[in-house]
Amino acid sequence: MNKHAQPDLTAAAIKGGVATDQRHDSAAKHVTGTAVYIDDIAEPAGTLHGCLGLSTIAHGAVTSIDLDAVRGAPGVVAVLTGHDVPGVNDISPTGRHDEPVLATEKVEFFGQPLFAVIAETREAARRACKLAKIEYDALPFVTDIGELDATSGKMVAPPLTLKRGDAAKAIASAPRRIKGQMRVGGQDHFYLEGHIALAIPGEDDDVTLHSSTQHPSEVQHMVAHALGVASHAVTVEVRRMGGGFGGKETQSNQFAAIAAIAAKKLKRPVKIRPDRDDDMIATGKRHDFLIDYEIGFDEDGKIRGVDYTYAARCGFSSDLSGPVTDRALFHCDNAYFYPAVHAQSAPLYTNTVSNTAFRGFGGPQGMMGAERVIDEIAFALAKDPLEVRKANFYGTADRNVTPYHQSVEDNIVHRIVADLEASCDYQRRREEIAAFNAKSRIVKRGLALTPVKFGISFTATHFNQAGALVHVYTDGSVHLNHGGTEMGQGLYVKVAQVVAEEFQIDIANVKITATTTGKVPNTSATAASSGTDLNGMAAQDAARQIKDRLCDFASDKYGLPKDQIVFLPNRVRIGNQEIPFADLVKQAYMARIQLSAAGFYKTPKIHWDRDKGEGRPFYYFAYGASCSEVSIDTLTGEYVVERTDILHETGRSLNRIIDLGQIEGGFVQGMGWLTTEELVWDDKGRLRTHAPSTYKIPLASDRPKIFNVTLADWPEANEPTVHRSKAVGEPPFMLAMSVFHALSDAVASVGGHKVFPALDAPATPERVLMAVERVKAAR
């Protein structure tokens, strides 16, 4: 699509502007196998391959490391330990100094990298790894947060408390009270392309890295830190990832750092691509949570006060667990107003891999607490949960202050839910399902409609900035670069649409280029759904600077006021004449006008005081709702998702077809989290679900049998975002809560909706059956 075609100089509109359906820029390359991922890059001559040696106990002091057999194995060139790290043996992304590149004296989880083998081939490195003889003094370990105290347990980061009003008093004085606990499981990212780093040593201190990372700047900083060199010596590049989902936000650092250390030491390129099992064992996942809640409410189902404790399995180090557990608290309200609330987090230390970012970043787990509370109230009052949900929605003018004291100014949840309730025929189906269940002894159906309100912005305010670099060449073609990374979400094409729109040129004239720290520095991770919001604005800024210069130039040259210079599709109207865009560019070049610009954007309005638990951490909120219907087999717990209807909004979408893909894909990924994706650790602290044979993400045959997804066509962003579009990466993930609650509803039907199923997540067939048995026993 980047072939240089003659632009249509009479077109009424450009091809590929904003608010048009554009296919993914690499679609044709994807389907032909010609899209180049890092493992597909032709290896430089002499490239070596690394494999990480992992610990075989969950916690202990390392008493001896005998790597002689490893060194002597065929093809082995070098073996590195933590003592070979020339700079600082630490890759903690938040500077807490709690995460070694390679562990030395102690290991803190089963599978922690202890050494790296560098060999002539990947296979030789992998085989040699198995020959290490490592002895430990084993120490007691804990993998399950159920064994820990959420107030006095060891934390990896300071907990957060949010409070508004006097929750204890509100609960105590409420007509009805419930106290309970819920377990919400973690999730492996299962990006299809595993982690990979290719380090190519350069002159002096230089090293260039191809890293499968969502955060090239952080990889750059970590590699520099580990090498003990300045950041300017390290260049990190990534054209595309085969999926990220948060799993490549910080977890790329380790592979990149080790590859770089080996490459500099051996003066040869080094590639590290862990096997899928090692990737799943040694890299972090979504946090699992234990949520304690106490609620006070009235007979109408209105909440008076809530108290939450969100305890999370963080693993052995902080990584991003502080901000993840913070975001869980930020979403303990979902779309509901709490007159009084007290919520605290407990980022607990465990002897498991350090958990990390994953689509939603704690938000989904936070919302599961809110929806659990709604379900409890509905049960206690024998009401339809949808009625209780509606009764507690945030207001628009009042009842609109969040637990973190930000007012919800853009609330559209009422209309989203009302529209969906009507379009999916909720009330009629509710009756039909009741009738079905009355007749069917073994197979039971369930239905649930759940809303999503998700806060958009990094809660660490300083991350909400972005840069872009735009060049216009003398033939009128455009080179686009920005700090965002492409992991499949369509960021690159959306930003290219913004630039095409700005210059009024066909998108084919905009060349999308690999993200590199050499072009745009000090970038933030492509995360928090912010990729388009931030980078789109930065690219727009860069394009506008060049456009303004072109405008000034034309105004000067042709002696016309600036409002007589109008950028039309592929051409520019200057007074009464129209000339091709490329011609104006050429003229500007001859007149020595700079045709390159660095753009910048920072999100306005946001601020956050963590100590006080007050501020405006989010620029805006994204909304959606979904309704799911399931069938369960009460003899085995097996189930089928019969139908899901989704209504979601992305403001005035830049590209509805890309957004639709995010919604469908996010939903199914969320459904996997809440249904079949189960992480199991054994009594040795060893992860037993470390490959697709044991860890089950959804298949095509797991998606809802009927799957109706609609993008609301009426909302637009309240704030002046890029073309009034809204973020779409994470919010749809949480639409999957409707599946979980539909399962719970089906289980509850076994006891005539009188016994609360207290279903935990993931709702595997086993958990569904056990819940059925509990309900049967109690009815």
Add this chain to the structure above:
Amino acid sequence: MTSRSHLRFLLNSEEVTLSDVRPDATLLDFLRLDRALKGTKEGCAEGDCGACTVLVGRLAGDRLVYEGVNACIRFTGSLDGCHVVTIEHLRGSDGGLHPVQQAMVDFHGSQCGFCTPGFVMSLYALWMREPNPSDATIEKALQGNLCRCTGYEAILRAARAISSYGEAKRDPLVAERAVVIERLKAMHDGARVEICAANSRLVVPSSLDDLAAVLEAEPNARIVAGSTDVGLWVTKHFRDISPVVFIGGLGELRQVSEADGAITIGAGVSYTDAYAALATRIPALRPLLDRIGGDQVRNMGTIGGNVANGSPIGDTPPPLIALGASVTLRRGATRRTIALEDFFIDYGKQDRAPGEFVEAIHVPVPDAGTLFAVHKITKRRDEDITAVLGAFHLTITDGTVSSVRIAYGGMAATPKRAKSVEAALAGKPWTMETIEAAMATYAQDFQPISDMRASADYRMMTAKNLLMRVFLESSGETATVSRHEAA
């Protein structure tokens, strides 16, 4: 006996001759590392994600059959006389995108794109055999392909539309089939292949008798048919599997026949090839066969291997035991046939002597009027390994259980009959009271374990409840959830 020390196969348009092949060398490494064909991806290296899907064409009599396989666990040594087709070989009639590729582009079937070549290959195989598939057929064809981005909906849209982009019969692989058949036939020279490389050895016998001879001479050689299990021994555990005897190409072992009320399945018959006979003659096996692995695994894996391997969670032994199947073992010219249930002695231990190999399995077709049902319990419905699998074969005469065979997988160290349960049912009236009494006897037959697939409690509970399901469904009550109405 002629023999040669090199392999010959077609790779896309090119004839490949290899004389330096280790028995554990995988097709995926050959493609990516030796041939720089980088379109085929490694996602898991264990045959579960499908990112490495390629087509392998093989002669079946006078026909040439193309099937999707997982290149990551397919050994190169097993490819003699085959046609390997990778994503790089796909082309449209005008040199542009192939219809499958164009549909995937137009319907936005890719996001990150890493799984996409594998999906394209699976859809390509489907389109050639079934140009206008139902959703159920598409989903079955994609059971072996994982996508983490799209939620599959866009891929389904693309799959439904492929035939509007071109006719399968005009596809190069279809149109050029006669030429390829001739090229492959020319490679089948009736010679044994023996290759020694890097202290290892592989043999591809020329015939069934040659296989018997090879194993007599080398009784401890590793017999590999589909490599859906042995592949992982290599990619995950670096086990030394040499010397290896590849039997997947032996036409004599790929025969299915029926005589005297029993279906005989050669040890080299894949699940895919067994499907037609088994699903037609024993319809209750169809839902199970639809849920073993994904298409790639079903195209590679064999029922003979599933039996010979002796896994307690193999999917075919319990129903075969319930049906009273027997297995023929051969050593040299000597054959013996034993009841299948006696073949499984203990965990990892089968009644197979060195030099002996499974030649065929004989499956009695249940009489009309008998009740035969198989139920597999997994965490994820499709492409998942069994937690519990129950197979029930009963005759109810005048409301009384006149014969009963029940076998389970996942409940013991071997596939195992539920003898106490059978005893509690035999001769009793086929009633709820009998079922409940029989459910109380399970603990005498089974003490299942807890693992990552299921807890012991869940295994025991569902094992019992499956008997209840069989009872309820025998009286017409719905006691199963299903995604698609029975075909």
